Amino acid sequence: MPFLSAPMWHSNRTHRFRLFVLLMGLIVGFFACPSPSSATEPQADLSASISRGQQLYQRACILCHGKAGDGDGPDAFYLGAYSAPRPRAFTEGEYKFRSTPSGELPTDSDLLETITNGIPGFMPFFSSLAESDRWDIVAYIKQFSPIFQETDKRTPIVLPPGPLPPNRESINRGHELYTLLDCEKCHSPLAIAPNGLYEQGELRDRRELDILPPDLSKPASFKNGHRPQDIAQSIMTGLDGTPMASFRETLPRPEDIWHLVNYVLSFSRPQ
Amino acid sequence: MNNSRTPLKLFKRGFLPVGIVFLVSLLSPVHAENLETNTLRGKILYHGAIPPPEEHIIKQDAEVCGKTRQIIPVTISQDGGLQRAVVSVEGMNSGSPQKRPPLILRNDKCQFFPDLGIALVKQPLEVQNLDSILHNTHIRTKKRAFINVVLLPQSKGIKKVIKKPGPMTIACNKHPFMEGFIHVFDHPYHAITNTQGAFTIPNLPPGTHTLSLWHKTLGTIQRTVTLPQKDGTLLNIEFPAP
């Protein structure tokens, strides 16, 4: 009964680990205060930030995401035309790339990360903009949906300690999980079946557009990133608005996520 | 100075506050509701064209789900009563709803139970899987995902508290023929029509109300109704063809 082990999530071990991370974070944060890369969200004058963000948005983002943030800018249609993805509609408050559980809003850092790294194939990276400019854009795009104001807390999920080394044992366990969790139904390990067991048109996103599961043998095309922690996050949180569900409560054991990640990455590694 | 306890003073000290409270209580709408309510009884009728049932041939997991699945778009009784429509009163907000037991949503033989449910704001929703196969349960509001989770065979207990009122759809991406609906309200004035198309909404203050009528195939319409102080007749509401 794999379900019985689900409460392991809240086991003492995890708690202790969280406490440890928190403590270490405090210590590191204390000594590294001037570091600009710390994940603290700036508390600067919000309205000034929003208006600067608006100016940048209207230059850099509006052509795809639209004037009102509906994801319907002049270039939005031709991007995918008749298939997913289309640009994000900020007005709807639904985001694919989050560190938070399924159905929740992303954290500000999640939004910043997408602006900074872009989305392979579909959104260029804006890492050339100053970090403060990118925070301003984050502040502005949050204005499009009232959900950000209504939601008081956006808590990221906590990944179990990892990643684990991609040894044979781990990959084998990942393969087991891959079968157990029906991953191959969509993500056929072979490039010959891009839709897995589905026919073209059966998998659709929230706009009823055809959506193609990523080719797992090409990690560079993973839209949410291809570092082990990025892949772990995609599996754990799901990609809202797509058929990709959250497996956070489904995995028999917390550390299984890293075995699954190792198996996914093994598709692109020479055997 | 005991002599000075004149009737006027007595009135001032004792009766005035009582009187004010009494007057205020008359004016207070909350009390008025408690004092005077009536029951809205009605019947939803549909005489439009009835689309043929959708036949789905099941390719995956047919041994659990069955080989075919029929989805019936509209069901009416002999006299045209529309079954399984959701009736609710608009503009009502009863403040903080009480704590309620979770609404259980089961995946059973590749069907959602209930496939038309009603929940209240702040009520937890618990998704369960009784089947021997893997399911995912993808619940969405109009714009956003509420939750999209995967359930292992014979597992139960993924819980999430519902925060906002409004209609939600339930789907399973693995089995596209599975469908379900949940309506979330922040007040008790709602009902699902029965096999005869009839509904009852008790404890409703008399007066003019806007009713919202929803049906999965026919859509949503609004109708203004007037509820008398007492009794009242059975309301007949015609659902127009889409």
Added chain:
Amino acid sequence: MNRLRQTKTKGILLSFCFVLVSQLFTTPDTHAIPAFARKYDVNCTVCHTRVPRLNRTGERFLENGYQLPGTEDGATIKKSLWGDLTLDNVSNYLGFRLRGNILRSVEYARRAQGSNIDGNPQDRTEFGFPEVFSLFAAGTVTNNVGFFVELESNLEEDATGIERAFLTFNNIGPHDWAHIRAGKIDPSAYSSYATLRQQFELVGDNSVDNGSFMLPTVNRIALSPSAFASKFYGLFDRGGTTILPTAPSLFHAVAEMGIDIHGRPFGEWFLYQVGILNGANEPFGDSNNPKDWYIMTRFDLAQSTYFSANLSGFSYFGSNNAKVSTTDDVSWSRYGVAANIRYYMVDFYAAYVVDRVTDLPNSLESTFDTTATGLTLEANVLATDRILLGIRFDHLDAGGLRNQRTSNSLLALMAKYYLRSNIALFLRDDINLRPAHHGRSPARNFRNAFFVGADVAF
């Protein structure tokens, strides 16, 4: 009629083969694409509606000197430092494009060379791929300094040379206020309907040069937009070479030596452009002292609901930039408006252009028409993710020598099939809407042309 039926049958057969072959190559789209897409790790469709046409992001990227809209990322993106040099990976600025008609079938009445006797209608079918090969090197040298070099080899005409080559200096002053281009530039690059990046491949004249200040023998009409064309019969450049009436020129020249400045100082809705050029077909060693100059303004409307529209107007003032059968200079100017509307899958273009020749010698006043106009309307529809259908109408009200000039009206139909976003196969058919004559002018000799071709960018 029999001839028409033959052509039709052939067309249907060819289309069938085309679809069959294209199905063999069908592979799911990923991103495997030219320089800028490689650099930014995105699909072609981030900057193109469908290659080679630019979408709004692509237009802004071009305006901003090959930097993402709203950024000045020239020095930082995907570059490595080597001493005080920033170096770009070669694949991030090098691209090439190979295009041509694999097969063309042109039906026209051919005139025997150097003869005035009309020939019989001919039906010429031939293989021609590849016709044009272009090598691009483009990118940024550092922040706000960009470069562009296009080497083009026209294999049919056996000519190789620099098509365009220029430097850009961007974001002079506040962001997006002024960008300068200097070199061999295409003046219409930022207008609503630019000369380059046509979805219908330009098909050139088939002409034989008969010597300086002599009219050439033209057997085949150029199937390029009439609005951009030279429009005059009997006009020569300062070197004495005929300017073919259908060749793009002045504001719509493919490339001219000059310098121009453009920007959006008042926000996204308005673009200005001012430029100065040597003149029409003026190479190095300019013989023309007075320069040509032009001004263009463009208004961009709407940024939502999958809709965008823009309108541009321009004036091009020529000065002593051409000759008319004698060695006397004339001044050839051009004025016009252009518009582009996009709504969901529909991409519509229009251009109306008026050309005027002034300073005409008195002796030619009665024989030379000094005004000519051209109208081009084009609509492209993206029918599926892979299939682009197009239609274009061209009307040329020609000017120049009254006994030579011939107006024409053409209709072009096109279907493009994108194997990937950078590989397209196309079918194109051009129809002469005017009654066909066995006359002297190719504008009337021409009846129908059918092409099957490919356009590949890497």
